[in-house]
Each structure stands twice: as C-alpha cells, then as structure tokens.
Amino acid sequence: MVRRWGSSIVLAAAGLFLGGVLLAQGRVVSAVVVFVLFVAFAAVTSPPGFPRSVSDAEARAASARDGHAIVYWRPGCPYCARLRVSLGRRASRLHWVDIWADPAGAATVRDITGGDETVPTVVTPSESFVNPSPLLVRQLALH
Structure with missing residues (x-):
C-alpha cells in the first residue's frame, strides 16, 4: 500500500516543504504556485488518477x-x-x-x-x- 502511494506522498510533501520555504521568504504567490503544481502532479500520478x-x-x-x-x-x-x-x-x-x-x-x-x-x-x-x-x-x- 505504501509503495503504491509513496511517490504521490513524497511529491505532496515536497510541494508543502518548498512552498513553506518560499512562504517564509515572503514569496506568497510563488509558494502557492509551487504547492499547487506539486499536489496536482501527485494527484495525477496517484492510483485514483487512473x-x-x-x-x-x-x-x-x-x-x-x-x-x-x-x-x-x-x-x-x-x-x-x-x-x-x-x-x-x-x-x-x-x-x-x-x-x-x-x-x-x-x-x-x-x-x-x-x-x-x-x-x-x-x-x-x-x-x-x-x-x-x-x-x-x-x-x-x-x-
């Protein structure tokens, strides 16, 4: 189960982390864009995306x-x-x-x-x- 969802979880976590880093730098729009892109790619590559x-x-x-x-x-x-x-x-x-x-x-x-x-x-x-x-x-x- 973890193997099937692992890459999607990592992508979402990376988006959250990178978005947080950008947000801490005061780059709100960039943070939101990065987070949305990573989460969207995580959704597309997840099992329910097929x-x-x-x-x-x-x-x-x-x-x-x-x-x-x-x-x-x-x-x-x-x-x-x-x-x-x-x-x-x-x-x-x-x-x-x-x-x-x-x-x-x-x-x-x-x-x-x-x-x-x-x-x-x-x-x-x-x-x-x-x-x-x-x-x-x-x-x-x-x-």
Missing part, C-alpha cells in the same frame, strides 16, 4: 472478448501519467493493470520487456508496445 485497475487475468479475458488493449502501469510513473492524461475519457476503454498491485501483471511485463518492468507497456491481441507514444495508444483506444 481508471480502476484489474488483475492480469481479468484484463486478458476482457481483452479477448472485446479486443481492447491492456495497459500495464504503476503509480508514480510519469510516463504512465502522461499517457493517462493524453487519453482523457478514452482511458476507460482500455484495461488497466497496476503491476505493483498484481504480481502476475508484473511478470507479464517482464516477459514482454526481456526482464525489466518498463511501463507503460501496452498489449493488444496481436502485438505489444513498450512505452508507446500517447498518439499510438489514443489510436488503439478508438478501436
């Missing part, structure tokens, strides 16, 4: 039924956050697997990437993509 995660087995079964891609991700990953934000509402059309919450999902990613846990990894019924461009994944989400 569609509901399912297990690897559930995602594979659903993908076999509907043909939608599976996105393997982890909380705190800036590339995953960039992908999620770029998809907008289309993100819910894909099946999301949090590799920190599902060991089978992490094993799938390691099989695809040759041993590491590079995310986002996107799997369609016919091919796999490691850290694909948001444009490519948006096109996959349209189908």
